[in-house]
Amino acid sequence: MPSDMEALRGKVEQINHQLLDLLSRRAELVGQIQTIKTREGIPTFLPEREHRMLVELVAGNPGPFSDDTIRKLFKEIFRASVELMESQSRRTLKISRAHRAADLLVRVGGQVIGADPVLIAGPCSVESEQQMEAVARFLAAQGVRFLRGGAFKPRSSPYSFQGLGERGLLILEEVARRRGLLTVTEVMDTRTVELVSQHADVLQIGSRNMYNYDLLREVGRCRRPVLLKRGLSATVDELLWSAEYIVSEGNENVIFCERGIRTYERQTRNTLDISAVPILRQKSFLPVIVDVSHAAGRKDILAPLGRAALAAGANGLMVEVHPCPHLARSDSEQQLDLEEMARFMAEVGMSASPSLAQSVRAMG
Amino acid sequence: MPSDMEALRGKVEQINHQLLDLLSRRAELVGQIQTIKTREGIPTFLPEREHRMLVELVAGNPGPFSDDTIRKLFKEIFRASVELMESQSRRTLKISRAHRAADLLVRVGGQVIGADPVLIAGPCSVESEQQMEAVARFLAAQGVRFLRGGAFKPRSSPYSFQGLGERGLLILEEVARRRGLLTVTEVMDTRTVELVSQHADVLQIGSRNMYNYDLLREVGRCRRPVLLKRGLSATVDELLWSAEYIVSEGNENVIFCERGIRTYERQTRNTLDISAVPILRQKSFLPVIVDVSHAAGRKDILAPLGRAALAAGANGLMVEVHPCPHLARSDSEQQLDLEEMARFMAEVGMSASPSLAQSVRAMG
């Protein structure tokens, strides 16, 4: 290296340390300002003040950086300061893994979600007592503990079957009680949160309602665990924020549900975003479930997807099962029949009877 | 062409006509069955019966078509029959252009949406009376008739500014009344539909609530026109069905709002789906507005997007304007200031003062 270059580099390094010193002193001052702001109830972020400071700095810019570059660099410095102030105000996400290294164990009726993988299974819609009884008897015998079934169904068309409503809730509750199962069912309207929480063990927020913030707040005020499905094309960040809506109202028991996102690919109904599983678990202490049925929208790849989800760290799987899928009033192509369900459980290694699992694997 | 081939082709054509004859006779019978079904209250679509017919047909398949092909062909025939029956039951979309060749004119306070292009403008959020007064005075002077402003704001974070709520509604109403403007504001919760409809002229359903079916039904029961924004990654079909939810409850005055869809491209906040404009107008008689601000998420391309939207057949534009965008409590980068708004109006050819428009064009 030429010696003139070496000398210049030495000067650059010296400036680096002066910058570091100034940045740190600036951050100290900003921290003191924040203490006053908190005391006086002044907002942390004051865009007008930032704007004025930028105008001044640009006015005094001697070059060689362009004004745009100066603006950009100082915006970064301001942003770092605001973030520091916000973290001081404990404004970071309550659901952040930063606040709690250990996984949250969501306890419901003697069962735990967040430790050993669980299965949540059942039909898309509650259609009749006979249908639910057939599923519940089968699932209980297989050792599954969570029965899902929709009483209020969000359907694209107002003329499609919209679920049995309250009658569906009662069937679900009665059948589950009889078979010793816990129930998971969707709630769609702020006005029915209380009703649904009287009859169900876990409230589901469907993909179409992940951005329905009033509904999120309302389930945040009730005592039931909430299974929160990712929106059709929600980002992981938006999903985290939606969970925060619930938790910020006092209900910590939220379970994420990855169920595929909308992309251009047509082989599957949605594209299972398998990366979301480790990312959610890294960012938050809340459990993560994967709904393989809605992700795939077809039955023939559910087992590999289920195995992949568990291998990626999911705390459980959700799967649709119906005694007679071809007669189902919704989602008929993606629901497993009882025999297929037994096989699925064996193939993902969650069969109650390990010998069955082994024999299926040996065949597979 | 070889003569043996010609002979075979003749036979194929003969069979074509026999097939046509049988298909038509089958459709006649199905129509008669539907009359009975309507009389007796039996559902049109009986999957179990279809299933049984398919099993029988496949059992009798002599080849050379595979069983899968036979299943597929008959499913098409069955589907065509169900569609015929459903159209007989007037189950097609109420909002379909098929029912009404002429565009619907949505009338609100002496103004019309659906004929000459309209402008809907105003800030993202109602923040204060001074802010709204500044915008309203300016818009009224420019000849704009519709003032938008959010009192209830759907925000990703529960800790962001959520709007002024009822106080915001009152400010919006009072300022608009004073300046002779009509108001457009969002409603997010079934429980506040009545409140909002007492204070606003047009109710907005935001993108995040396009799938909130209970909310759609509720605004379908009130007397206010509804501006329905397309969901973040909703299909055109889903948007049509969401409008149908509103109309099916009795409120015909729905206005579509295309506002960009979520894609991989990062130059714009969303990708404006310009094709949706002619497609919506072809499929339905309802008016279509384009929200250029949310589509672009930046200010420098609003004018070309606005011109493109109008050229594609949009019935109007929605644009965010704020007296001091850098102080805005939400969406500060995408709101125009008053001077930019005047320029935008001139550039899209919607200026009240044609001379201004001409001078801006001459400069542009």
Added chain:
Amino acid sequence: MPSDMEALRGKVEQINHQLLDLLSRRAELVGQIQTIKTREGIPTFLPEREHRMLVELVAGNPGPFSDDTIRKLFKEIFRASVELMESQSRRTLKISRAHRAADLLVRVGGQVIGADPVLIAGPCSVESEQQMEAVARFLAAQGVRFLRGGAFKPRSSPYSFQGLGERGLLILEEVARRRGLLTVTEVMDTRTVELVSQHADVLQIGSRNMYNYDLLREVGRCRRPVLLKRGLSATVDELLWSAEYIVSEGNENVIFCERGIRTYERQTRNTLDISAVPILRQKSFLPVIVDVSHAAGRKDILAPLGRAALAAGANGLMVEVHPCPHLARSDSEQQLDLEEMARFMAEVGMSASPSLAQSVRAMG
């Protein structure tokens, strides 16, 4: 504002100006270093050195900023410096509007692309002399100057019609010469660039080859203007870089072609990214054409899309037209027949005969 807060703010502002001063001095030094680097042939960006500086700075971080924040802030400062050095080395895009305020006029055979809107029309594939003659005669009569037609066709299946190859080129050339038209045709392989450029006036790089950098370089070395189509899901930035590949080899005459991007929406074959038109024209001085046929993949919305493209600032339209679309060997659903083409031209206001345009508009 409390007086203690005011005092603290004063100190913050003082530090801001000290930071500005240091950043500017640092940039001066970096500029001097770059002069040496250029002289000695040392690369501008030396990740190892940056890495070492970061390690040192983090080691000396006194807080309260986290080490991550310090790393992020200094990375921004380093990046700004590298950018400054690179701009010094004139490494910014040659195609940038920054280098040339005026639009580039691409001149080909007495015609100009980049000023008044042009039409490029013709069938998807060159199939026969009769077919091409029918189209060419019609287009010439309508005043269209550019005839497109594929001789080398990129098809998803190796068993589909792959174009007539060199014979197709000869037909295209001969027919165009006879009718006084200029030709646009695709080149797919580095080995055939010379051949194609001997027979065609404008070389097309198709969507599937936008990332084929060796091909881009090869057409950059020939003397023909290049029509560069955006990749199926390319970003605007990637499209700009691909043009830069061509221009960096010496061929400045590049024409962008927006043709829709791949999204989840199925109403159209691709989603026309109308925002790309003003953004490309803002970022570069090169002309922008919109291929409405490939964007839509259907014929019934071509006119509104064409009008929108022109309103957004496009320098021309590309459209597929075939004398008998239902007999076309590729893309049969999206090609206009001759009558539809005449109507399209009238509806987008590009008809040679203004009276026809007027009468169609009056009907429309």
Added chain:
Amino acid sequence: MPSDMEALRGKVEQINHQLLDLLSRRAELVGQIQTIKTREGIPTFLPEREHRMLVELVAGNPGPFSDDTIRKLFKEIFRASVELMESQSRRTLKISRAHRAADLLVRVGGQVIGADPVLIAGPCSVESEQQMEAVARFLAAQGVRFLRGGAFKPRSSPYSFQGLGERGLLILEEVARRRGLLTVTEVMDTRTVELVSQHADVLQIGSRNMYNYDLLREVGRCRRPVLLKRGLSATVDELLWSAEYIVSEGNENVIFCERGIRTYERQTRNTLDISAVPILRQKSFLPVIVDVSHAAGRKDILAPLGRAALAAGANGLMVEVHPCPHLARSDSEQQLDLEEMARFMAEVGMSASPSLAQSVRAMG
């Protein structure tokens, strides 16, 4: 059920069987026509003839089906016939699982891809002999058999490092030979296929060239196995067709590589489409590898993604590893260093030393 309805249903069922009979006879005739067509070299699909038949049928449509419905039903019937003819002509994909129930084992230098999971590892680019030697020594010691490294690099910018070219090939070959490894490297241009195949064991077709059909054909003519990466936003079907291009030229040894697709989500560089793994393996007998590095674009979730890929049925993993990632000339954020690589191998259960794997798992 009312008796009149029962009678009508009986008639419908009778017609069903008559339709089945006619459809089958029609298919027989079409098969005979196809035999003649094959003999005479007449194309299977004649759109003009179909068009004429449709016109005739619609002309004779007695109702109640609409003309559109009749057109749609007969198009389905015609399509089924064409498919039957094509299957008769063995025009289905050569790579289809239908032709070969057993997985293809791609044999290269004593190793097998398609049976037990393999690891393909190495840096993004070949930068120097020292760098490659450090990686190769490490990988060989860990029991990895495949060394990747790019000599020809497809880069978005023409000014970025483009790889060492032929010199890179020689380094890669020499280092691999010394350490007993097999090499995987990208080929980008038809003109360099021969050169690259002289020096590498497996040719890689990168994502940007998946649609470069001339290149696919060219590697189809050489004797090296080909690793075919899925395009940035290619569908599974397009990936299958691209493989068919290679195989149709005589080179059966193609290995699919899923590497994530482009979506709106920004947590990862691409969205790993885990469902593509079981779907590709179901549709084709070719092996499937998953490139976790390009899918994630970050290092912290590679292990869960690797485990998920193997659980979903992948035949191996590809991962980027570099002795000093922060000094890498490309993709520096996503390459593992040697220690991270050892840990990754243990965490996905592919460590050569099982005790290490166990200890890492115990820690995990």
